[in-house]
Amino acid sequence: MPREPKNYDHLIGKIPGLSEAQLKAHFTLYQGYVKKLNEIEEKLSTADRSAPNYSFNEFSELKRREPVAFNGTYLHEAYFENLAADGGTPPESFKKAATAAFGSVDNWLSDVKAGLLSAHGWVLTTWSYPDSRLRNVLVQSEHHVGHLIDQQVVIAVDAWEHAYFLDYGAKKADYVATVLKSINWKAVSDRIAMSGLAMTFK
Ligand SMILES: [Fe+2]
Known part of the structure; x- marks a missing residue:
């Protein structure tokens, strides 16, 4: 199942020092990582594994780019979710x-x-x-x-x-x-x- 980007619009106007334009641009970029992670996983599901190669091969390149899209997706979610205008104090x-x-x-x-x-x-x-x-x-x-x-x-x-x-x-x-x-x-x-x-x- 392809994953869906999460919605962080509730942060708009709530984080001092981060404008709506800035946050929206960042949300769009995050959504791009989710889309690419889905695309990479879909292509990997059927990729030809018979000729992997360090210089270039479709399967090899998909595996090399997988961590970028994976971490790009989940690090952004971690970042947006650990933002708040009044988030309390450290435990x-x-x-x-x-x-x-x-x-x-x-x-x-x-x-x-x-x-x-x-x-x-x-x-x-x-x-x-x-x-x-x-x-x-x-x-x-x-x-x-x-x-x-x-x-x-x-x-x-x-x-x-x-x-x-x-x-x-x-x-x-x-x-x-x-x-x-x-x-x-x-x-x-x-x-x-x-x-x-x-x-x-x-
Ligand atoms: Fe970012």
């Missing part, structure tokens, strides 16, 4: 995990900001299962390059130019500062409840 479990990993919640936030200004893509705050700690994962390129294994996404922040350029132009740091004030901690708490973080930091 105690998050504060404890951030303090254990970074020294303090403020240090965690500084690390997120530094990561977002270090590359042109995503920074994901994750619960890292291999070493049982909170991490800020810098996805350096597209939506997958640099992602670590076995990470539960707790917060996703999109800092690709398309996320802010209509509103901020080249003032990326201003976008980063603004968007990090609009974290939906209620949504984050739900993710924490499903992760190892909740069991480690009660």
